[in-house]
Amino acid sequence: MVSYDQLNVPALASAEALNRRGALIEVARQERPEAPSYEAAEEIMGIREAGEGSVIDPALTQHTAKRLAAEERKRANRRGERRTRPGGLHKGGAGALSSRRSRQRVQRRRLLADRARGTVWALNRLAACNKAQRVKDARVQRPPPPKSMSPQAALRQKAGLASYVRDRLSLPRDQAAPVPLESLLLQAERDLLRDFKVRMMLSDEEIAGVLERGMTGDRYIDPQLEGGRKVYRNFIADLWNSKLIGFTASPRVQVGAFVRTPRRSSPRVCSASSKGPCSP
Numbered sequence: 001m002v003s004y005d006q007l008n009v010p011a012l013a014s015a016e017a018l019n020r021r022g023a024l025i026e027v028a029r030q031e032r033p034e035a036p037s038y039e040a041a042e043e044i045m046g047i048r049e050a051g052e053g054s055v056i057d058p059a060l061t062q063h064t065a066k067r068l069a070a071e072e073r074k075r076a077n078r079r080g081e082r083r084t085r086p087g088g089l090h091k092g093g094a095g096a097l098s099s100r101r102s103r104q105r106v107q108r109r110r111l112l113a114d115r116a117r118g119t120v121w122a123l124n125r126l127a128a129c130n131k132a133q134r135v136k137d138a139r140v141q142r143p144p145p146p147k148s149m150s151p152q153a154a155l156r157q158k159a160g161l162a163s164y165v166r167d168r169l170s171l172p173r174d175q176a177a178p179v180p181l182e183s184l185l186l187q188a189e190r191d192l193l194r195d196f197k198v199r200m201m202l203s204d205e206e207i208a209g210v211l212e213r214g215m216t217g218d219r220y221i222d223p224q225l226e227g228g229r230k231v232y233r234n235f236i237a238d239l240w241n242s243k244l245i246g247f248t249a250s251p252r253v254q255v256g257a258f259v260r261t262p263r264r265s266s267p268r269v270c271s272a273s274s275k276g277p278c279s280p
Contacts (some may be wrong), residue, residue: 162259163224166234169259171242178243222259 155161182190192199202210225232239245239257 164222164231164235164259165224166231166238169238171238171244173242175243 149157182193185193225235236245
């Protein structure tokens with residue numbers, strides 16, 4: 001061809017280069033980035049004639065394949081950046097939308113909503129209509145929810161009972177010796193008191209029945225006295241020093257003591273006696 005037309009050598013060289021480039025692109029698209037190995041003479045020459053008449057340069061093929069792979073990686077990275085927009089798909093952000101027009105529409109709506117919200121907030125502040133403050137004040141003034149109370153706590157609240165506190169208890173400290181109640185009674189009541197064993201105390205059968213039944217649940221014990229033996233001894237010592245109780249080897253009745261808190265006063269001790277199985 002060169003000998004046929006020497007004037008068209010540049011055009012023929014350009015056509016040969018275009019032919020080579022087309023062959024390289026075709027080889028690269030067939031997922032063959034590297035040129036195949038040829039015979040030694042062909043590797044030294046660096047060219048190979050294809051069956052259709054084109055010439056393949058292995059070095060140029062490898063270089064072009066690397067460039068095509070780099071461009072493909074760049075395009076993949078750009079596609080990945082377009083997919084991961086700020087906002088996220090699950091967060092409801094504008095970046096989760098696919099089209100630019102949709103993102104602009106959502107952003108415009110949010111801007112208008114923020115402007116309306118700011119206008120309403122400013123008007124409420126100017127008119128002193130702070131709704132959140134009214135809600136806070138109502139919550140502070142609301143009474144606490146009712147709590148579940150134990151039976152003993154309900155009894156103490158109903159009867160006005162108070163726990164034993166030695167420093168706060170009001171006891172007489174300067175009174176004289178107690179006067180026997182027997183001297184203040186009439187003759188009939190005095191006879192009943194002297195014959196209390198038959199008229200007031202339980203019989204042996206009644207005592208046995210009471211002991212067999214048990215006395216659980218028939219009395220209320222102050223938690224302060226029930227949990228500490230030293231506190232109970234101090235309480236008995238204070239009653240003894242105040243000359244309110246005495247010791248005997250033949251008990252007659254059961255005596256119970258409880259502490260009450262009158263209005264605007266210190267806690268006071270009250271006692272009550274009951275007919276029960278008393279033994280020395």
